[in-house]
Amino acid sequence: MLRARDTAKTLSILATLLSFALLAGPAVAQGQDVVERELDKYRRMMKSDPWANPGNLDADRGAALWKTPAGPKKASLEQCDLGKGPGKVDGAFAELPRYFADADRVMDVETRILWCRETLQGIDNAEYLKSPHPAGGAPVKDVGAIATWIASRSSGLKFAAKQDHPKERELLALGENLFNRRMGPFDFACTTCHSDSGKRIRLQPLPFLAKPVEARKVIGEWPAYRVSTTHVMTMQHRILDCFWQMRLHQIRMGSEVSNALVAYLVKTAEGGEIAAPGMKR
Amino acid sequence: MVRRTFTVLFAAATLAGTALALAQSKPAFDTAKSDAALKSAFTRAPADWAPRLSGDATMQACSASNNAPATDIAAGIKARELATIKYPADGKLLGDWKAGERIAQSGYGMRFSDYPPANPNGGNCYACHQLTKAEVSFGTIGPSLLEYGKIRKFSEADTKLAYEKIYNSHATFPCSLMPRFGSNQVLSIEQIQHLTALLMSPDSPVNK
Numbered sequence: 001m002l003r004a005r006d007t008a009k010t011l012s013i014l015a016t017l018l019s020f021a022l023l024a025g026p027a028v029a030q031g032q033d034v035v036e037r038e039l040d041k042y043r044r045m046m047k048s049d050p051w052a053n054p055g056n057l058d059a060d061r062g063a064a065l066w067k068t069p070a071g072p073k074k075a076s077l078e079q080c081d082l083g084k085g086p087g088k089v090d091g092a093f094a095e096l097p098r099y100f101a102d103a104d105r106v107m108d109v110e111t112r113i114l115w116c117r118e119t120l121q122g123i124d125n126a127e128y129l130k131s132p133h134p135a136g137g138a139p140v141k142d143v144g145a146i147a148t149w150i151a152s153r154s155s156g157l158k159f160a161a162k163q164d165h166p167k168e169r170e171l172l173a174l175g176e177n178l179f180n181r182r183m184g185p186f187d188f189a190c191t192t193c194h195s196d197s198g199k200r201i202r203l204q205p206l207p208f209l210a211k212p213v214e215a216r217k218v219i220g221e222w223p224a225y226r227v228s229t230t231h232v233m234t235m236q237h238r239i240l241d242c243f244w245q246m247r248l249h250q251i252r253m254g255s256e257v258s259n260a261l262v263a264y265l266v267k268t269a270e271g272g273e274i275a276a277p278g279m280k281r
Numbered sequence: 282m283v284r285r286t287f288t289v290l291f292a293a294a295t296l297a298g299t300a301l302a303l304a305q306s307k308p309a310f311d312t313a314k315s316d317a318a319l320k321s322a323f324t325r326a327p328a329d330w331a332p333r334l335s336g337d338a339t340m341q342a343c344s345a346s347n348n349a350p351a352t353d354i355a356a357g358i359k360a361r362e363l364a365t366i367k368y369p370a371d372g373k374l375l376g377d378w379k380a381g382e383r384i385a386q387s388g389y390g391m392r393f394s395d396y397p398p399a400n401p402n403g404g405n406c407y408a409c410h411q412l413t414k415a416e417v418s419f420g421t422i423g424p425s426l427l428e429y430g431k432i433r434k435f436s437e438a439d440t441k442l443a444y445e446k447i448y449n450s451h452a453t454f455p456c457s458l459m460p461r462f463g464s465n466q467v468l469s470i471e472q473i474q475h476l477t478a479l480l481m482s483p484d485s486p487v488n489k
Binding site for chain 2: 173174176177178180181182183184185186187188189191192193196198199200201202203204206244245247248249250251252255256257258260
């Protein structure tokens with residue numbers, strides 16, 4: 001526990017440094033380099049001491065939620081089938097998204113957890129879906145915490161979703177089309193920011209996500225603990241945030257669109273190592 | 282010699298064959314599928330947000346060609362987008378560069394959390410462009426605009442072009458990545474005059 005508090009303190013110092021760098025404007029290019037360097041050092045430290053990432057506390061909470069009976073059926077999620085059979089969690093995330101015959105659709109980890117809550121626990125997700133993502137400073141919500149734990153149980157493995165079922169191929173094609181589709185009052189597509197190497201928004205570097213070598217480096221870090229918002233952000237939340245910037249509305253968590261984009265990103269990152277929960281700005 | 286020519290020809294034929302195979306391996310995606318998926322993904326959006334998802338003929342052409350439209354399609358885009366540009370009633374294209382700098386800094390507006398609006402919309406120019414030496418927090422998706430007016434000798438023709446690029450960049454560069462700030466009613470004519478001044482006024486920090 002002491003460790004977690006130390007971590008929180010280090011993080012708040014980093015966050016302060018970072019906000020100075022972002023707000024101070026002129027003459028902080030060097031300051032920003034320093035912040036980046038310090039963040040890099042911090043990330044390396046975290047790799048050598050996995051308990052230093054506060055995201056692990058959320059993964060622990062997710063593990064507890066998985067085992068706790070809940071909902072009208074007073075059941076736990078322990079019989080949830082993530083694709084490798086009921087209750088098999090280790091390595092399952094590395095093969096998602098995948099087609100699930102029981103639901104007759106392709107699902108990523110978060111969509112599958114929602115499905116299991118509904119079918120195993122009898123929970124009506126409608127209320128949860130009204131506000132499925134945390135505000136800045138608040139911890140990741142329950143489904144996100146469970147997803148963080150499930151992803152962490154594939155850490156060190158490589159993305160290996162087969163995506164060869166006809167429905168998987170269909171969703172992949174949709175994802176690629178959506179990734180390139182320009183829309184909204186700003187005419188933005190995912191490609192506006194993510195179709196070239198070495199570009200930045202303000203000082204924030206942007207990964208070229210259609211390029212496997214760059215996608216492999218970053219996709220495996222999600223869900224990730226974000227220093228700037230001091231909580232874990234899941235991939236479904238990450239995509240909502242992109243749509244917010246694109247001047248589109250709140251995308252429904254678990255929608256076909258968000259699953260298609262996850263499928264496309266994971267396919268592009270195929271072979272990349274999973275290192276979840278990661279650590280981000 | 283003959284052998285070398287043969288090798289070169291063979292290589293060229295292989296390349297052409299690969300290009301053809303690549304072009305053929307990807308059947309055109311039925312965008313009606315994305316239309317339907319998007320419609321069901323944004324169920325919480327107010328009814329008047331629906332057009333944001335559709336994209337007009339220009340966006341459809343740009344998306345379909347990965348922003349590299351064929352020459353004839355590009356010419357069509359240019360003509361169509363140029364026709365949407367409105368000019369200030371008094372003909373004055375240069376506003377106040379200080380107001381322009383504030384608009385260039387602001388990324389506010391039109392996000393779902395920006396309603397009801399608390400501030401005027403921004404242009405967020407610095408997100409993608411370098412503009413002044415003083416602002417070091419700038420993006421690199423667009424080209425640097427440092428000394429934009431100075432390089433162009435503050436000419437009248439370039440002032441008009443700058444106004445048009447901000448109002449609707451596709452009239453100059455079909456399938457540009459930049460938002461159509463005027464045509465899409467993100468910024469007002471007056472705001473675009475201020476931004477034109479930021480680029481083209483001799484006393485603007487862009488040109489210092």
